[in-house]
Amino acid sequence: MTAAGRAGAGSRRATLLVLPAVVPVVVVVGAALTSAVLLSLGLTPLVGRPELSLDAWRATELGTSIRLSLAIAAGATAVATVVGLCLALAVTAGARRSRLLATLSSLTIPVPHLVGAAAMGLLLADAGFLPRLLGIAPADWPALVGGRWWIAVGAEYAWKESAFIALVVAGVLSSRVASYTETAALLGAGRWARFRHVTLPLAAPALGASAAVSFVYTLGSYEVAALLGRPSPEPLPVLAVRLFTSIDLAARPQAAAVAVTTSALGLVAVLVSLRSLRRLAAEQ
Amino acid sequence: MSAPLLVSRLGSRLGRGALAFWLVLPLVPLLLWAAADRWSAPALLPQAWGTTGLAEARAAGAGAAAVRSAVLGTAVAVLATPLGALAGRALTSGALRAPGLVFAVLLSPLVLPPFAVALGLDVLLLRLRVPAEVGLVLLLTVAAIPYTTVVMRAAYAAHDRHHDEEARLLGASAWRVVRSVHLPLLAPAVAGAAFLAFLVGWSDYVVTLLVGGGRLVTLPLLVGAAASATGNDAQVAVLALSAVLPPVALLVVIGSIGRRARR
Amino acid sequence: MSGSLQLTGLTRVHAAGAPPALDDLTLAVPAGSCVAVLGPSGSGKSTVLRLTAGLDTPTRGSVHLDGRDLAGVVPERRGMAMVFQRPLLFPHLSVRDNVGFADRVRGLPRRQARERAEHHLELVQLGGFGSRPARALSGGQAQRVALARALAAEPRVLLLDEPFSALDTGLRQEMHELLADLRLRLAPTVLLVTHDPAEADALADTVAVLAAGRLQQLGPMRELYARPRSLAVSRLLGGRTEVPGTVTGGRHRSALGELELPAPAPEGPGVLVVRPEAVTLVAAADADARGTVVQVRRRGLRALVTVEVAGRGTEPAAVAAELSPGEEVAVGAEVGLRIPVTARCVVPPAGLADAREGASAHDRQR
Numbered sequence: 001m002t003a004a005g006r007a008g009a010g011s012r013r014a015t016l017l018v019l020p021a022v023v024p025v026v027v028v029v030g031a032a033l034t035s036a037v038l039l040s041l042g043l044t045p046l047v048g049r050p051e052l053s054l055d056a057w058r059a060t061e062l063g064t065s066i067r068l069s070l071a072i073a074a075g076a077t078a079v080a081t082v083v084g085l086c087l088a089l090a091v092t093a094g095a096r097r098s099r100l101l102a103t104l105s106s107l108t109i110p111v112p113h114l115v116g117a118a119a120m121g122l123l124l125a126d127a128g129f130l131p132r133l134l135g136i137a138p139a140d141w142p143a144l145v146g147g148r149w150w151i152a153v154g155a156e157y158a159w160k161e162s163a164f165i166a167l168v169v170a171g172v173l174s175s176r177v178a179s180y181t182e183t184a185a186l187l188g189a190g191r192w193a194r195f196r197h198v199t200l201p202l203a204a205p206a207l208g209a210s211a212a213v214s215f216v217y218t219l220g221s222y223e224v225a226a227l228l229g230r231p232s233p234e235p236l237p238v239l240a241v242r243l244f245t246s247i248d249l250a251a252r253p254q255a256a257a258v259a260v261t262t263s264a265l266g267l268v269a270v271l272v273s274l275r276s277l278r279r280l281a282a283e284q
Numbered sequence: 285m286s287a288p289l290l291v292s293r294l295g296s297r298l299g300r301g302a303l304a305f306w307l308v309l310p311l312v313p314l315l316l317w318a319a320a321d322r323w324s325a326p327a328l329l330p331q332a333w334g335t336t337g338l339a340e341a342r343a344a345g346a347g348a349a350a351v352r353s354a355v356l357g358t359a360v361a362v363l364a365t366p367l368g369a370l371a372g373r374a375l376t377s378g379a380l381r382a383p384g385l386v387f388a389v390l391l392s393p394l395v396l397p398p399f400a401v402a403l404g405l406d407v408l409l410l411r412l413r414v415p416a417e418v419g420l421v422l423l424l425t426v427a428a429i430p431y432t433t434v435v436m437r438a439a440y441a442a443h444d445r446h447h448d449e450e451a452r453l454l455g456a457s458a459w460r461v462v463r464s465v466h467l468p469l470l471a472p473a474v475a476g477a478a479f480l481a482f483l484v485g486w487s488d489y490v491v492t493l494l495v496g497g498g499r500l501v502t503l504p505l506l507v508g509a510a511a512s513a514t515g516n517d518a519q520v521a522v523l524a525l526s527a528v529l530p531p532v533a534l535l536v537v538i539g540s541i542g543r544r545a546r547r
Numbered sequence: 548m549s550g551s552l553q554l555t556g557l558t559r560v561h562a563a564g565a566p567p568a569l570d571d572l573t574l575a576v577p578a579g580s581c582v583a584v585l586g587p588s589g590s591g592k593s594t595v596l597r598l599t600a601g602l603d604t605p606t607r608g609s610v611h612l613d614g615r616d617l618a619g620v621v622p623e624r625r626g627m628a629m630v631f632q633r634p635l636l637f638p639h640l641s642v643r644d645n646v647g648f649a650d651r652v653r654g655l656p657r658r659q660a661r662e663r664a665e666h667h668l669e670l671v672q673l674g675g676f677g678s679r680p681a682r683a684l685s686g687g688q689a690q691r692v693a694l695a696r697a698l699a700a701e702p703r704v705l706l707l708d709e710p711f712s713a714l715d716t717g718l719r720q721e722m723h724e725l726l727a728d729l730r731l732r733l734a735p736t737v738l739l740v741t742h743d744p745a746e747a748d749a750l751a752d753t754v755a756v757l758a759a760g761r762l763q764q765l766g767p768m769r770e771l772y773a774r775p776r777s778l779a780v781s782r783l784l785g786g787r788t789e790v791p792g793t794v795t796g797g798r799h800r801s802a803l804g805e806l807e808l809p810a811p812a813p814e815g816p817g818v819l820v821v822r823p824e825a826v827t828l829v830a831a832a833d834a835d836a837r838g839t840v841v842q843v844r845r846r847g848l849r850a851l852v853t854v855e856v857a858g859r860g861t862e863p864a865a866v867a868a869e870l871s872p873g874e875e876v877a878v879g880a881e882v883g884l885r886i887p888v889t890a891r892c893v894v895p896p897a898g899l900a901d902a903r904e905g906a907s908a909h910d911r912q913r
Binding site: 021026034039090101111119127128129131132138201227238241244245252256267 | 300303306307308309311312313316317325366367381390395396398400402403404405407420425433486487491494504508510512517520524528539
Binding site: 176179183184186187189190192194197202258 | 569580600602621622623624626627628629631635637638639649650651652696697706
């Protein structure tokens with residue numbers, strides 16, 4: 001067999017190996033997006049005649065929901081990134097690394113967000129555990145659950161995602177950083193200089209990528225905001241699910257429009273973060 | 285010990301304490317409520333301990349719901365793990381055309397909100413008369429493929445091909461290499477990937493809600509229903525804990541598999 | 548810039564109850580000199596460097612630099628730089644910024660650090676490589692950059708932990724020449740760790756032989772070759788001939804007969820060790836001993852032969868000899884052996900050395 005023929009055979013084999021995963025993903029994602037776009041444009045109504053219209057896109061208060069969803073995702077991700085980095089450092093920092101923190105954060109990973117939401121409710125409500133712990137009467141406790149600032153919602157995402165970010169970043173740090181920080185110390189770098197010039201740059205790609213993943217996840221997640229948020233305004237997922245499950249069949253195209261919007265936002269967020277990660281890699 | 289060193293040690297102790305507090309605090313009221321019969325504000329600890337929450341949770345059908353969740357999680361893990369393993373193998377083989385594009389396609393379910401996919405597909409599944417259970421497993425398997433692919437791709441990338449070549453030279457057939465070299469060396473990664481896929485099925489809420497139309501009651505649906513009502517905190521806590529404990533137990537088992545493999 | 552390093556009674560026990568990885572090492576590295584610590588793997592030689600650099604804390608003993616005790620001084624304030632077996636270039640920095648790293652963390656402006664880095668890259672003959680990413684270098688180039696990075700830190704002591712053992716023979720030779728050249732130009736104080744006697748010979752003024760955590764012998768390589776103090780040292784340096792016998796009145800009696808010794812040796816049992824290069828095959832008349840060739844091994848142009856000498860009433864002795872280039876001899880040939888008086892050296896028998904060591908350990912415990 002010729003070299004080219006062998007390469008062709010190898011490539012065919014690799015393609016065959018990857019197809020069983022690619023086909024369902026392409027079919028499900030493609031069909032879902034196409035169907036949602038068609039539905040939002042009025043082309044596939046459950047009842048009545050298909051007719052191209054932008055009504056669904058005009059009817060809903062998309063702007064408010066977009067701003068709210070972005071704000072919640074940004075705030076929760078910012079807190080999760082800082083805490084996650086601290087956790088990763090504490091878990092991997094040389095001789096004094098903390099086994100306890102490593103165990104605790106890996107045990108937080110399998111907790112479903114819905115359970116986290118239930119727990120945050122029991123913790124932060126005005127008769128919850130935290131006001132009792134601090135000795136504050138329910139009447140004096142700020143409305144963290146269902147309040148104006150979406151504190152309980154943000155806290156739940158920040159809590160869960162900080163463990164996720166810590167896991168990813170600690171994985172990178174533990175495998176690479178110990179020997180590099182030793183070398184840096186021998187070249188005269190003190191604690192802060194080692195963090196600033198070695199640890200942080202080595203952790204940055206993993207930190208950025210995991211922050212992007214948790215931002216997109218938070219943006220599109222339904223249950224936490226539904227449980228711990230206030231009735232209005234609604235974040236995008238809550239708005240979409242309410243419209244979709246309402247008895248008014250005419251609301252379905254609007255739900256589809258919200259779903260398409262959320263997907264587009266997630267895609268844009270990923271593309272932006274990919275670009276900045278690539279620039280980070282190029283600068284280094 | 286010098287004074288600055290003492291201060292920095294103390295600072296790092298405090299920092300660690302705060303981090304541990306951050307991780308544990310949300311779970312404390314869950315544990316306390318699960319064993320509380322009566323716990324009215326402002327008492328710091330329950331006034332009466334008991335199993336009311338457990339009884340209520342069982343009456344609400346927690347047992348059957350847990351079985352449904354476990355079946356769903358297992359089905360997703362059984363489907364998504366081998367698919368992710370094959371894809372991970374292909375992606376690291378170097379023989380694939382446009383591996384970057386293929387990887388991006390396989391990761392795309394991460395970018396799309398699950399509710400959006402479920403919502404878009406729901407109408408289609410109804411029109412094609414696909415049973416809700418089948419549709420649900422299909423959707424969640426697709427949602428789990430990014431995780432299994434990432435884990436298995438990393439594992440295959442770290443896997444030293446010289447082991448395979450050595451085994452072939454020692455007389456092992458291609459299948460034998462997979463069985464006697466790949467699987468034992470990759471067992472921790474396979475277990476990790478299967479665990480993540482199981483979690484996708486076990487803890488899903490919104491896809492089950494939308495595709496199942498409320499008729500398919502899994503454990504998360506019970507938790508959601510209980511938590512959105514008021515005044516049954518003990519039942520919420522028991523249901524929530526029963527959604528957490530099985531995966532935590534699984535994680536411990538998988539951790540021990542990983543440790544044994546490293547030894 | 549070069550400092551003088553003094554290690555005193557340095558001991559490190561990794562885990563309580565385990566035998567010490569390094570036991571009571573005292574070693575001086577004068578300013579501008581190069582001292583090599585030579586030992587097999589597991590002998591504790593890397594521990595010497597980690598304790599000197601402050602990466603590990605000694606269980607007992609001290610490290611002094613220019614008379615100042617370094618106990619409690621963190622690695623970054625010790626004024627040392629280390630090159631490891633792996634280059635460990637920071638993957639997120641260019642070659643130039645790797646070399647300029649020490650200057651940057653010292654607070655030098657980026658431009659100045661880069662200029663100085665360029666200078667140090669020229670020192671290791673890699674001028675013009677500055678803007679490449681660290682990942683784009685070959686093994687030999689990466690190790691040169693690691694050396695330049697360590698030199699740019701202007702350390703008072705340069706620590707080298709088997710820095711060239713991952714390189715192939717040709718590259719290693721080049722690196723030896725480069726280091727010798729750098730020593731002439733910059734006269735740094737160097738503490739080198741290696742398992743290769745040839746490397747220690749090529750680079751160091753003084754060699755400390757380490758085995759099982761204990762210092763076996765200290766001196767110039769030539770002296771170690773000629774006068775090993777124990778069987779362990781002789782074996783580590785490639786000694787092959789070990790003839791057991793007895794010393795009486797300055798003469799060694801064994802299967803080889805009675806041989807005069809160049810220097811006084813303690814009376815009683817003793818093992819005669821001889822370098823293969825010193826032994827020559829001669830006609831029977833001029834021979835110190837006669838025997839049969841039992842093995843011939845090729846070593847390039849030369850051959851290494853083993854000659855068995857049957858003793859009278861004693862066990863036969865095996866003597867290794869390296870032939871001169873082109874000289875040939877067949878297995879089974881009867882030959883005469885000439886062992887120059889100056890090449891004869893007697894060391895204590897293995898069992899006896901162990902017993903002495905055991906006794907001294909016992910003394911310390913009391």
